Amino acid sequence: MSQVKVEFHQADLSKRKLLKAASLGGAALAVAPGIKLFQAAHAKPDGQPVTDKNRWGLLIDVNRCADGCNDCVDACQTENGWGSGSTDEQNSRDDQKAQWIRKVSVKDPQTRREFNMPVMCQHCENPPCQDVCPTGASFQREDGISMVDRHICIGCRYCMMACPYKARSFVHEALSDQRAHQPRGKGCVESCTLCAHRVDKGKIPACVESCQHGAMLFGDLNDPQSPISTKLASIPSRQLREDLKLNTGVRYTGI
Amino acid sequence: MNIRLRKLLARFLLFSVLSGLGLMSMNLVYAGASEVLSGSRAASLDSCVIPDTDDMRRNHMELLFHKRDQTMRQGIRTYGDNEVSLNGCIACHAAKDDQGQYIPVNEEGQFCQTCHVRVAAKLDCFDCHRTTPETN
Amino acid sequence: MESKMAMTKKTAYETVSEHGLSYWLVLAVLAAVTGIGFLAAYYMEHNGHYVTGMNNQIVWGLPHVFAIFLIIAASGALNVASVGSVFGKVEYKPLGRLSGLLAMCLLVGGLGVLVLDLGRPDRLITAMTYFNMKSIFTWNILLYTGFLGVVGLYMMTMFIKSWGQYTKAAGTAAFIWRFVLTTGTGSIFGFLVARQGYDAAILAPLFIAASLSIGTAIYMLVLMWIYKSTGRDLGDEVMTRLKRLNAVLAVATLFFVAVYHLTNLYITQHHGVQGFILVSGSVYTYLFWLGQVLLGTLVPVALFWSPSFTGRSSITAGALLIILGGFSMLYVVIIGGQAYPMDLISGMQVTSSFYDGEIARYTPSLPELLLGLGGVAFAVLATLFVVKVLPFVPQSLADQSEA
Numbered sequence: 001m002s003q004v005k006v007e008f009h010q011a012d013l014s015k016r017k018l019l020k021a022a023s024l025g026g027a028a029l030a031v032a033p034g035i036k037l038f039q040a041a042h043a044k045p046d047g048q049p050v051t052d053k054n055r056w057g058l059l060i061d062v063n064r065c066a067d068g069c070n071d072c073v074d075a076c077q078t079e080n081g082w083g084s085g086s087t088d089e090q091n092s093r094d095d096q097k098a099q100w101i102r103k104v105s106v107k108d109p110q111t112r113r114e115f116n117m118p119v120m121c122q123h124c125e126n127p128p129c130q131d132v133c134p135t136g137a138s139f140q141r142e143d144g145i146s147m148v149d150r151h152i153c154i155g156c157r158y159c160m161m162a163c164p165y166k167a168r169s170f171v172h173e174a175l176s177d178q179r180a181h182q183p184r185g186k187g188c189v190e191s192c193t194l195c196a197h198r199v200d201k202g203k204i205p206a207c208v209e210s211c212q213h214g215a216m217l218f219g220d221l222n223d224p225q226s227p228i229s230t231k232l233a234s235i236p237s238r239q240l241r242e243d244l245k246l247n248t249g250v251r252y253t254g255i
Numbered sequence: 256m257n258i259r260l261r262k263l264l265a266r267f268l269l270f271s272v273l274s275g276l277g278l279m280s281m282n283l284v285y286a287g288a289s290e291v292l293s294g295s296r297a298a299s300l301d302s303c304v305i306p307d308t309d310d311m312r313r314n315h316m317e318l319l320f321h322k323r324d325q326t327m328r329q330g331i332r333t334y335g336d337n338e339v340s341l342n343g344c345i346a347c348h349a350a351k352d353d354q355g356q357y358i359p360v361n362e363e364g365q366f367c368q369t370c371h372v373r374v375a376a377k378l379d380c381f382d383c384h385r386t387t388p389e390t391n
Numbered sequence: 392m393e394s395k396m397a398m399t400k401k402t403a404y405e406t407v408s409e410h411g412l413s414y415w416l417v418l419a420v421l422a423a424v425t426g427i428g429f430l431a432a433y434y435m436e437h438n439g440h441y442v443t444g445m446n447n448q449i450v451w452g453l454p455h456v457f458a459i460f461l462i463i464a465a466s467g468a469l470n471v472a473s474v475g476s477v478f479g480k481v482e483y484k485p486l487g488r489l490s491g492l493l494a495m496c497l498l499v500g501g502l503g504v505l506v507l508d509l510g511r512p513d514r515l516i517t518a519m520t521y522f523n524m525k526s527i528f529t530w531n532i533l534l535y536t537g538f539l540g541v542v543g544l545y546m547m548t549m550f551i552k553s554w555g556q557y558t559k560a561a562g563t564a565a566f567i568w569r570f571v572l573t574t575g576t577g578s579i580f581g582f583l584v585a586r587q588g589y590d591a592a593i594l595a596p597l598f599i600a601a602s603l604s605i606g607t608a609i610y611m612l613v614l615m616w617i618y619k620s621t622g623r624d625l626g627d628e629v630m631t632r633l634k635r636l637n638a639v640l641a642v643a644t645l646f647f648v649a650v651y652h653l654t655n656l657y658i659t660q661h662h663g664v665q666g667f668i669l670v671s672g673s674v675y676t677y678l679f680w681l682g683q684v685l686l687g688t689l690v691p692v693a694l695f696w697s698p699s700f701t702g703r704s705s706i707t708a709g710a711l712l713i714i715l716g717g718f719s720m721l722y723v724v725i726i727g728g729q730a731y732p733m734d735l736i737s738g739m740q741v742t743s744s745f746y747d748g749e750i751a752r753y754t755p756s757l758p759e760l761l762l763g764l765g766g767v768a769f770a771v772l773a774t775l776f777v778v779k780v781l782p783f784v785p786q787s788l789a790d791q792s793e794a
Binding site: 091092093095096097098099102103104105106107108109110119128130131132133134135136137152153154155156157158160161162163164165166168169170171172173174186187188189240241243244255 | 436438439440441445446447448450451509510511512514515517518521522523525526527528529532579582583584585586729733734735736737738739740741742743744745746747751752
C-alpha cells in the first residue's frame with residue numbers, strides 16, 4: 001500500500017517539473033477602474049501546495065456595506081450549500097442552523113451612528129480555535145486560511161467556545177444535499193473557508209464576487225503590491241476584537 | 256477443570272480457523288468482484304484512473320486518504336492532467352435510475368455500498384461528501 | 392497515637408454481602424438509569440443534536456454540566472485517601488480504599504457522558520490517536536486516563552501487603568495528579584479568552600476547591616449508605632471529621648467565588664456579564680444566589696458546623712445541598728457564561744440573524760438530562776458493585792472509644 005503512495009508522490013514531482021508556473025491566464029477582475037480585486041498571477045500553479053508566501057485576507061468597507069443588502073450571505077449559501085443553498089437542515093431550529101457569514105447591524109449607543117458589516121471567520125494568524133482543538137482538526141493552511149478537517153473532527157465544539165467571532169457552526173442533523181466541492185455533515189463543526197476551493201483555482205471568494213457595492217476586497221496581505229495591501233497601507237482599518245491580538249486576515253475600514 | 260480447559264482450547268481453535276478463513280475469503284471478494292454498474296460512465300471505460308483495477312480495488316482508500324490531505328491541507332486539487340478526486344470517483348461511478356436521475360453511490364446495491372457491506376467496512380465518506388454528481 | 396496506629400493497621404476490609412434486598416433493588420434501579428442514559432445518548436447521536444436544547448449559541452449544555460461535575464467530583468473524592476496517606480492522618484486511612492474506588496468510578500461516569508455527547512462519538516479513537524498538544528483538552532484526555540492509571544496503582548499499594556511501603560509515594564503521585572487534573576479542568580474555561588464570563592485564571596483554584604467539597608460530600612453519602620444498608624458500624628468520630636472537612640472546603644470554594652466576582656466587578660468591561668449573572672434576574676441569578684450560595688454553601692456549612700445538628704440526617708441533607716450547590720455553580724459557569732453575548736465591537740450594540748448581542752436561550756431537553764443522570768447512576772452503580780466483589784470497605788468504622 002505504501003508503494004502506491006510513493007507512486008503518487010513521484011507523479012506529483014514529475015508533474016511539478018512539467019508545470020510552467022504562469023500557466024494561468026491573466027484574467028484579473030476589476031470592480032472599478034484601476035482597482036483590481038485579485039491578480040491571477042498570485043494564484044498558485046495547479047498541483048503545487050499552498051505556501052506561506054501568500055496570506056489571503058479581506059478588507060471590508062463598512063461605509064459601503066448597504067443596509068438591507070444580503071448578497072454576500074446569499075452568495076455564500078449558494079456556493080457552499082448551506083441555508084438557502086441546500087434543502088438540508090429542515091429539522092434544526094433557527095438557533096441550530098449553520099451560518100458561515102452573517103450581516104451584523106452595529107449601533108453606537110452614544111453617537112447613534114449605525115452601520116452594517118458582514119462577519120465571517122476572521123482567519124486569524126493565531127486562531128484560538130486551532131489552539132483548543134484536541135485532535136488538530138481545526139487547522140490553518142500555509143496561506144493563512146483557517147479550516148476544519150472534518151475527517152478528524154470529533155464534534156466537541158471547544159473551538160466554538162473559543163472563537164471570539166461566533167464564526168463557527170455545529171451541524172445538528174444528517175445532511176444529504178451538499179455541494180460536491182464543499183463537504184458538510186452531521187456532528188462536525190464548520191465555518192467559512194474563504195472559498196479555498198475557488199482561491200486554489202485563481203478565483204475570488206463568492207461573497208466578494210457578489211458584492212455590488214464594492215465593500216469587499218480580497219487579496220494577498222503578504223504582497224505589498226497587491227491592491228488590498230496598498231489600500232490597507234493608505235487608509236485606517238481595524239480588526240474585530242483587536243484587544244485579543246489575533247492578527248486577523250479580515251480587516252474592516254470605517255468602523 | 257481439564258475438560259473445561261480443553262473445551263476452551265477447542266473453541267479458541269475453531270474461532271481462529273473461522274476468522275482466518277474469513278480473512279482469506281475477503282481476498283477472494285476483492286479479486287473477484289466487479290461492481291461497476293451499467294449506465295455509469297465507468298462502464299464505458301477500459302480502466303479506472305489507475306490502470307490496474309485490482310490495485311484500485313484494494314488500495315483506493317489509501318489513494319483517497321492521500322488525496323484528501325493534499326486537497327484539504329495543501330490545496331492541491333489536480334493530479335497530473337486529471338481532476339482526480341472523490342468527486343471524480345462519484346461522477347464516473349454513479350448510476351442513473353429509470354427517470355435518468357443519479358442514484359446515491361452509498362445506496363443499497365450501488366457502487367460503493369455493495370462492497371463495503373460485503374466486507375463490513377463502514378462507509379464514512381458520505382456522512383459529509385455529496386453522493387451524486389452535481390448536475391447544474 | 393501509637394495505639395491508634397495499631398488499630399488502623401489492623402483494619403479488616405470485607406466485601407459487602409450482609410445486606411437485604413434493598414441493596415439489590417438500588418443496584419437494579421441504578422442499572423436501569425444507566426441503560427436509559429445509553430438509550431438517550433443513542434437517540435441524540437442517531438438524530439443529531441437538533442433533538443437537544445443545545446444550539447450554535449449554547450454549544451455546551453446539560454451533558455457538559457453533568458460531565459464536568461462528575462470529573463471534578465472524582466478528583467475531590469480522592470481527597471479522603473490523600474488526607475490519610477499523604478498527610479499521614481491515620482484516622483483517615485481505613486477510608487482510603489473506598490475513596491480511590493469512588494474517584495475512579497466518578498471519573499469514568501463523567502468521561503462517559505462527555506464522550507457520548509460528542510458530535511462524532513464513533514471517532515473516539517481519533518481523539519486517542521490525533522493529539523494537538525497545545526490544546527488544554529488534549530492534556531485533559533491524557534490527565535484523565537492517567538488519573539485512572541495512577542489511582543489504580545495507588546489502590547494496589549493499599550491492597551497488596553508487600554506493596555504497602557509504596558502507599559505514601561503512590562498516594563502523593565495521585566494527589567499531585569489530581570491537583571493538576573482539576574487545574575486542567577478549570578482551565579478549559581479559564582483559557583477561553585473570547586468570553587468575558589471565563590478567561591480568568593482563578594477558575595482553576597476555584598474548580599479545585601469545589602472539587603474537594605463536592606467529592607467529600609459524595610463520599611460521605613456513599614459511605615453512610617453502604618454502612619447503613621449493611622448494618623456495619625460507622626462511628627460519629629469519622630463522620631464528624633468528614634463533615635467538618637467538608638464545611639471548610641465549602642467555605643474555601645465560596646471564597647474563590649467571591650474573589651472571582653469581586654475582581655470582575657472592578658473591571659468596567661466585565662460589568663455586563665457580572666450584572667447578568669448576579670442581578671439581572673435570569674435563571675442564572677437564581678441559581679447563583681439560591682442554589683450556589685444559600686442552599687449550596689451557607690445552609691450545609693451551618694448543618695455541618697453548628698452543634699445543634701448532630702444526626703446523620705443533617706449530614707445527608709448537608710451533603711445533598713453541597714452537591715446541589717456544586718451543580719448550580721457549574722450550570723452558572725458553563726451555561727451562563729455562554730448565554731451572555733460576546734463583545735464583537737467594544738461599546739457598540741450589535742444585532743444579527745445569528746443572535747449577536749442577544750442573551751442566548753437554552754432549555755435543556757429530556758435526553759440531555761437522561762444522559763447526565765445515566766453517568767451519575769453508572770458511577771454509583773460501579774462503586775456499589777465493586778465493593779461487593781472486592782474488599783474495599785472496612786468491616787467496622789466504629790468510634791475508637793467503643794471498639
